[in-house]
Amino acid sequence: MKSNWIVSFHRDAIALGISLLVSLILLFSNKSPFIDALEADITDGYLILTSPQRWYRDILSTKEQNSLLAQKAIQLQLLYSQNEHFRVENDHLRRMLNFASINPLSLLPANITNRHSAMLQSVIIDVGKNHDVRKNQPVIDMAGLMGKTISIGEIATKVQLITDKNYRVSIRVGEKKSLGIFLPSHGRFGILEGVRKSMELNVGEIAYTSGISDIYPANIPVARVTSVNSNNDRPFQDVTVEILVDLQNFNYVFVVQ
Amino acid sequence: MKNHKIILHSIFLLAVIIIQAYFPIIYLGSLTISPDITLVYISIMAILYGRFNIIFIAFFLGLFQDLISQVTLLGLFSFLKTLAAYGIGSINLHDSVWNRKVQSSVIIVTYFIHFFLYFYVVINDSASWIVILQYSFLQTIFTFGIFWLLNRFIFGRRLT
Numbered sequence: 001m002k003s004n005w006i007v008s009f010h011r012d013a014i015a016l017g018i019s020l021l022v023s024l025i026l027l028f029s030n031k032s033p034f035i036d037a038l039e040a041d042i043t044d045g046y047l048i049l050t051s052p053q054r055w056y057r058d059i060l061s062t063k064e065q066n067s068l069l070a071q072k073a074i075q076l077q078l079l080y081s082q083n084e085h086f087r088v089e090n091d092h093l094r095r096m097l098n099f100a101s102i103n104p105l106s107l108l109p110a111n112i113t114n115r116h117s118a119m120l121q122s123v124i125i126d127v128g129k130n131h132d133v134r135k136n137q138p139v140i141d142m143a144g145l146m147g148k149t150i151s152i153g154e155i156a157t158k159v160q161l162i163t164d165k166n167y168r169v170s171i172r173v174g175e176k177k178s179l180g181i182f183l184p185s186h187g188r189f190g191i192l193e194g195v196r197k198s199m200e201l202n203v204g205e206i207a208y209t210s211g212i213s214d215i216y217p218a219n220i221p222v223a224r225v226t227s228v229n230s231n232n233d234r235p236f237q238d239v240t241v242e243i244l245v246d247l248q249n250f251n252y253v254f255v256v257q
Numbered sequence: 258m259k260n261h262k263i264i265l266h267s268i269f270l271l272a273v274i275i276i277q278a279y280f281p282i283i284y285l286g287s288l289t290i291s292p293d294i295t296l297v298y299i300s301i302m303a304i305l306y307g308r309f310n311i312i313f314i315a316f317f318l319g320l321f322q323d324l325i326s327q328v329t330l331l332g333l334f335s336f337l338k339t340l341a342a343y344g345i346g347s348i349n350l351h352d353s354v355w356n357r358k359v360q361s362s363v364i365i366v367t368y369f370i371h372f373f374l375y376f377y378v379v380i381n382d383s384a385s386w387i388v389i390l391q392y393s394f395l396q397t398i399f400t401f402g403i404f405w406l407l408n409r410f411i412f413g414r415r416l417t
Contacts, residue, residue, distance in 0.1 A: 012308050012343065019316040019339040026320070026332030035331065042324040050278050121379065122328045150328050160328040165379055186380045186388050187287060248282075248289060 043124055044153035050113045107254040121164040128155045136215050138256040144221035144244035171222050173207040174199055182222055192239035201228045273298040292399040300345045304416045308346020315342035341371045360417040372396040
């Protein structure tokens with residue numbers, strides 16, 4: 001009788017304790033296969049739930065996208081003729097130097113379906129296993145690196161954004177292509193770690209993926225240097241950067257395959 | 258009768274998830290604010306029905322939010338939503354003791370703690386206290402604004 005009374009009196013606290021404990025267990029061990037599978041299923045379900053949103057956003061943005069693309073097409077046409085000339089010359093020089101040809105990146109276009117958090121850390125895109133998407137493939141848009149695929153459903157994929165607290169990418173920056181690691185800090189800003197003081201770095205320079213990791217091919221733009229400080233007591237410079245991708249206004253992205 | 262209630266609440270729960278998914282983001286300069294509709298729902302339910310059941314609902318709603326929006330911090334929202342449900346649920350226990358101002362203060366403080374802890378964990382820069390406070394403050398204002406509107410016009414001030 002007494003134990004029943006105690007349980008009913010403290011049931012709120014017990015419920016709180018159980019829920020908090022389970023949350024903490026999830027927080028500290030969230031990469032189990034069960035959670036992975038659940039994440040993939042929820043991602044698929046969420047895509048279906050938000051399909052009307054994508055439909056009307058597609059309609060609203062089509063006209064605007066069309067005029068932008070027409071403009072881009074003309075610019076690209078001009079560039080193309082110039083590049084065609086360079087290509088012929090490049091091929092000729094490569095043959096002379098016996099270089100292997102470089103395969104261009106294979107890109108799979110995708111549509112963003114969610115962006116409901118004030119501090120975005122992940123988004124869901126409308127391609128999945130059915131489109132041959134795999135885990136840890138880079139996701140880019142026209143401005144640069146956006147993130148990587150994390151959880152793959154049949155028809156949808158969760159993308160870990162470059163702004164995620166635990167996101168890291170190896171980069172090269174500056175004229176000497178010095179190596180460093182990109183870490184997000186807050187909003188659209190981040191820092192570059194490991195850039196040695198001997199490397200000259202200027203504001204406005206772009207950091208590109210180094211190509212060292214198995215995930216990211218080289219030379220994808222990542223961030224622009226906004227401030228450099230060498231006056232510290234460490235062997236490395238304090239480099240602040242701004243992420244190139246506009247994470248507030250994206251619709252279409254590309255999965256690098 | 259009980260089944261009828263369960264179905265009704267399940268529909269409400271689904272509606273909350275859909276509204277959260279479709280709710281527009283507010284842009285304030287470089288800051289983006291997205292009012293937390295699930296937190297408003299948890300607040301209303303905790304005030305109306307007490308905190309025992311709502312703690313579990315909050316946990317599962319938080320977990321759903323985690324599965325949609327988190328990558329490496331799975332469990333963060335479920336942790337914070339559970340805490341918020343417990344805090345706001347105390348209004349139901351002290352309904353006759355606390356006046357409206359105290360009840361509103363409890364909600365605002367709980368919202369602020371919820372968002373502050375969230376942004377403290379999420380923002381990866383120890384030197385950005387101002388940014389964390391800015392986000393927490395604005396999220397609290399907008400989320401409480403929605404709660405206030407619902408309380409005023411839909412619930413006829415029955416909540417606080």
